[in-house]
Amino acid sequence: MTKVLDVLTGNPVAKAVGKQLGVPQATELRRGRSLPTGDVVLAVLAGSGATSSATREALKGLGVTPVDAVRDEPAARTTGEDGRAVPPAYSSKIGAVVLDATALATVPELEGVRAVLRPALRALGSSGRVIVVGTAPELTDSPEAAAVQQALEGITRSVGKELRKGGTANLVLVSTETTGAALSSTLSFLLEGRSAYVSGQPWRVLGAEAGQVPSDPAAPFADKVVVVTGAARGIGAGIAEVFARDGASLVVVDIPAAGEALTKVANRLGGTALQLDITSPDAGQKIAAHVAARHGKDARIHAIIHNAGITRDKLLVNTDEDRWGSVLEVNLAAEIRINEVLLDADVAGGLAEGGRIVGVASTSGVAGNRGQTNYAASKAGVIGLVRAEAPVVADRGITVNAVAPGFIETEMTDRIPFATREFARRFNSLSQGGKPVDVAETIAYLAAPDSGAVTGQVIRVCGQSQIGA
Amino acid sequence: MAQARNAVIVGGNRIPFGKAGGAYASVSNQDMLTAALDGLVARFGLAGQRVGEVAAGAVLKHSRDFNLTRETVLGSALDPTTPAYDLQQACGTGLEAVIQVANKIQLGQIDSAIAGGVDSASDAPIAVGEGLRRALLRANHAKTTAQRIQAFASIRPGDLAPETPRNSEPRTGLSMGEHQARTAKEWGISREAQDELAAASHHNMARAWDEGFFDDLVTPFRKLSKDQGLRPETSVEKLAKLSPVFGKGEGATMTAGNSTPLSDGAALVLVSSEEWAAERNLPVLARFVDAEVAAVDYVSGDEGLLMAPAYAVPRLLARQGLSLQDFDLYEIHEAFASTVLTTLAAWEDEEFAAERLGLDAPLGAIDRSRLNVNGSSLAAGHPFAATGGRIVASLAKMLSDKGPGSRGLISICAAGGQGVVAILEAV
Known part of the structure; x- marks a missing residue:
């Protein structure tokens, strides 16, 4: 019974039935460190604003040889048998389109976006990618330029909703200082299957420094200590798994009562x-002491992933101080205290210079959720914390970011009543729930040694959920 | 002889102890020992690594578990090339296993080892009766069908009754409790003193749990995250209401409240050379200093069944040139509250010192505030072979917390009139 909709979208006969019933069709997403199979199209749009070569350089650095875009211009159209104009088309499926729109500064210049995306969306293969690179609106020098750059967000979000077959669309906002190297980890993440469940999201990559480029791209966390809290099960165990895959020396943390499951993960x-x-x-001292004792006196933490969290759901009218306080304590106050200790350069086993802090917010923290006022408070708090801490530690090369997961398939969500669960699972542009690995991959991208230019950001991993969008 | 190198206690792990028939009622010794081992491996990051050896045992053991510890290793996260063996010395098993591997480490035969034990009173073996067993063996050896039929025909209804393991001494037929009741009476141990000790054990262990003392000593198992028999709310008044279960009539003092209950559980200790620990950035809690095992003739009635530690400790102190008062902490296994009290009384007794120990003066009293400060078997429970590992790991951690040079004494009584004692010292 629980998987009835999976059946309706799974086997071919049932799929047809499912389609008739109006059940959204989910596509198996491309995941992991895999580039799209089709070509990567790069379109650098002409505009009157400041130009940036970061996108082209970043793709070059990634070893991607982009092909030129097909543009839907009136002169390029042909006339079909029915007499209607047929836009120009790609000769085969493409894997991704990267649109450098950083120079756009006037409203008419936005036409370039349409001209590139129209043929590209038609040609986009399964789990295809639309990556728009813009200039952060607040960094433009005219109201019109800011408006045009903000328009890119509306375009990207709408494209995300229009895409099918696991396609995603995201917007990366840069500055004139952003270098190709600084943008590289972001474009790599977006092109690869690692960003499978991230769509419709804008975030900023404003810095010039990439940080430390790993010698082995397959093991970016080699010789680096990564601490994951709440790692005994669910998303936390998934996070630990991705960091282990990528070479990290792991310290997995969970409450003593979860020790049996934690043992298995470790x-x-x-x-x-x-x-x-x-x-x-x-708690912060204990984590630092563990790292200093177990990884050598001079060892420091490369990244701490604050994944531990609890829910004590009740309508606010029924919420007492215990339900209120315990959620805020675990989900927010503990994180603040632990960061304070680990950010102290004098604490042995604390966070390294150039280290990474990644929090876990939630779409509930963005949008609010009935019956989760305490939880939403704590998760919105995490977002506030990330934005406030990032600039304070920027001069030490430390970044602070968060992910905000939407509906992620775990043992916990398996217990949600059937109808509610199916609704939550399908109510997004990808028509499916995410997997713990999707959250983990996004966290690993934010924690990567070469993601030094990404800080103060909150990335939703929600398949472009309609909630709070 | 060249100075042997140190064997050090790196840490330990146990599962919470369950009540017999409780949380682990359907769990085997191998399941519990594997859980304790995997928890230890996870705590110290030893997955996939080869350890010098694993030595452990169980007192109540199925015949199929002849290679219990090796089978446990094969089912664990350790490298399967880690050798293992079983050993057994009744309730002294866990501590004897630690002594065994510590000696090997000191001699340089191995650099690291895991030692301890497991016991299940819930999943105890039940054997077929002797008559049935012999008949089955005869049938198995039979060469012809006639002989086989003859063998089966020899089975009598009475042979079908199973033999369950007994908590009694084969040579006296008395249970351990009955034996100890005699000893307690001889030494005039009062009911009040026993109940006080029992209440203190529960209160101390409850406090230790609340303080998080066991956070890095225990890994939960089968939804049990604290010792099942722990009674934080018990009191001398409540314990005073219980009826005696051992000893008879007037003067019987031993109740279910001041005797350890039958329990299930497993405990292990990671022991290594200092170099091995340093190479892996592992903590060193305490040095294994020395150990002694004594036995008494309880069969003739010459001495109480559980009095052997009273003999082992003076021999150990003499060899180490220490007095009984030279310790910061004492861990005396609470098989029964009265065992601890008779042992202490014997050490303070001039007649015992002169006639039994051949000493000019008794060992004297200890500072009772240093005894079982985080509780002991009355509160935790006592899965026979697991107790040694529990005590060694807890004591090593307490000594490490007290600082270098802190010294601790362990005393464990065992069936068969034996006693295993050892000294640890924080480094």
Whole structure:
């Protein structure tokens, strides 16, 4: 019963029935470190604003040889048998279209976006990518330029909703300082299957410094200590798994009562298990002490992933101070305290210079959710924390970011009543729930040593959920 | 002889101890030992690594578990090339296993080892009766059908009754509790003193749990995340209401409240050379200093069944040139509250010192505030072979917290009139 809609969208006969019933059809998403199979199209749009070569350089750095875009211009159209104009088309399916729109500064210049995207969307293959690179509106020098750059967000979000077959559309906002190297980890993430469940999202890559480019792209966290809280199960275990795949020395943390499951994660991935209540006042010291003791006196944490979280759902009219306080304590206050300790350069086993802090917010924190006022408060708090802490530690090369997962398939969501679950699962542009690995990949991208230019950002991993969009 | 190198306690892990028939009622010794081992491996990041050896045992053991520890290793996250063996010395098993591997490490035969034990009172073996067993063996050895039929025909209805394991001494037929009841009476141990000790054990262990002391000593198992028999709310008044279960009539003092219950659980300790620990950035909690095992003739009634530690400790102190008061912490296994109290009384007794130990003066009293400070078996429960591992790991951590040079004494009594004792010292 629970998987009835999966059946309706799975086998071919049932699929037809499902389609008749109006059940949205989910596509198996391309995941992992895989580039699209089709060509990557690059279109650098002419405009009157400041130009940036970052996008072209970044693609070059990634070893991607882009092909030129087909543009839908009146002169390029042919006339079909029915007498209607037929726009020009690609000769085969394409894998991605990267649109450098950084120079656009006037309203008419936006036409270039349409001219490139019209043929490109028709040709986009399964799990295809639309990546628009714009200039952060606040960094433009005229109201019109700001408006035009803001328009890119509306375009990207709409394209995300128009795409089918697992396609995603995202907007990366840069500055004139953003270098190709600084943009590289972001474009790599977006092109690869790692960004499978991220769509309709705008975020900023404003810095000039990439950070540390890993010598082995397949093991970017080699010799680096990564701490993951709440790692015993669900999304946390998925996060630990991706960091282990990418070479990290893992410290997996969870409450003592979750020790049995934590043991399995640590032994499967080859890390160390730290049974710890993160709300204890000395939790930060205990994490640092564990790292200093177990990874050598001079060892420091490359990244801490604040994944631990709880829910105590009730309508606000029924919420007492315990339900209120415990959620805020675990999901927000503990994170603030732990960061404070780990950011102290004098604490042995604290966060390294050039280190990474990644929080886990939620679409509930963005949009609010009935019956989750305490949870939404804590998760919105995480967003506020990330934005406030990022500039403070920027001079140490430390970045602070968060992900905001939408509906992610875990044991926890398996317990949601059937109808509610199916609704939540399908109510997004990709018509399916995400997997823990999707959240994990996004976190690993933010925590990557070469993602130094990405800070203060909150990236939703929600398949472009309609909630709070 | 050249100075042997140190064997050090790196840490330990156990599963919460369950009540017999409780959380682990359907769990085997191998399941529990594997859980304890995997938790230890996870804590110290040893997945896929080869350890010098794993030594452990169980007191109540199925015949199919002849290679229990090796089978456990094969089912664990350790490298399958890690050797393992079983050993057994009743309730002294866990500590004896630690002594065994520590000696090997000191000699340089191995650099690292995991030692401890497991026991299930819930999943105890039940054997077929002796008559049935012999008949089955005869049938198995039979060469002809006639012989086979003859063998089966020899089975009598009475032979079908199963034999369950007994918590009694084969040579006296008395249970351990009955034996200890005699000893307690001889030494005039009061009911009140026993109940006080039992209440303190529960209160101390509950406090230790609340303080997070066991966060890095215990890994939950089968939804149990704390010792099942722990009674934080017990009191001397509540314990006083219980009826005696051992000893008879007037003067019987031993109740279910001041005796350890039958329990299920497993505990292990990681022991290594200092170099091995340093190479892996592993903590060193305490040094294994020395150990002694004594046995008494309880069969003739010359001495109480559980009094052997009273003999082992003075021998160990003499060899180390220490007095009983030279310790920061004492861990005396609470098989029964009265065991601890009779042992302490014996050490303070001039007659015992002169006649039994051949000493000029008794060992003297200990500072009771240093005894079982985070509770012991009355609160935690006592899965026989697991107790040694529990005590060694907890004591090593407590000594490490107290600082270098802190010294601790462990005393564990065992069936068969034996006693295993050891000294640890923080480094």
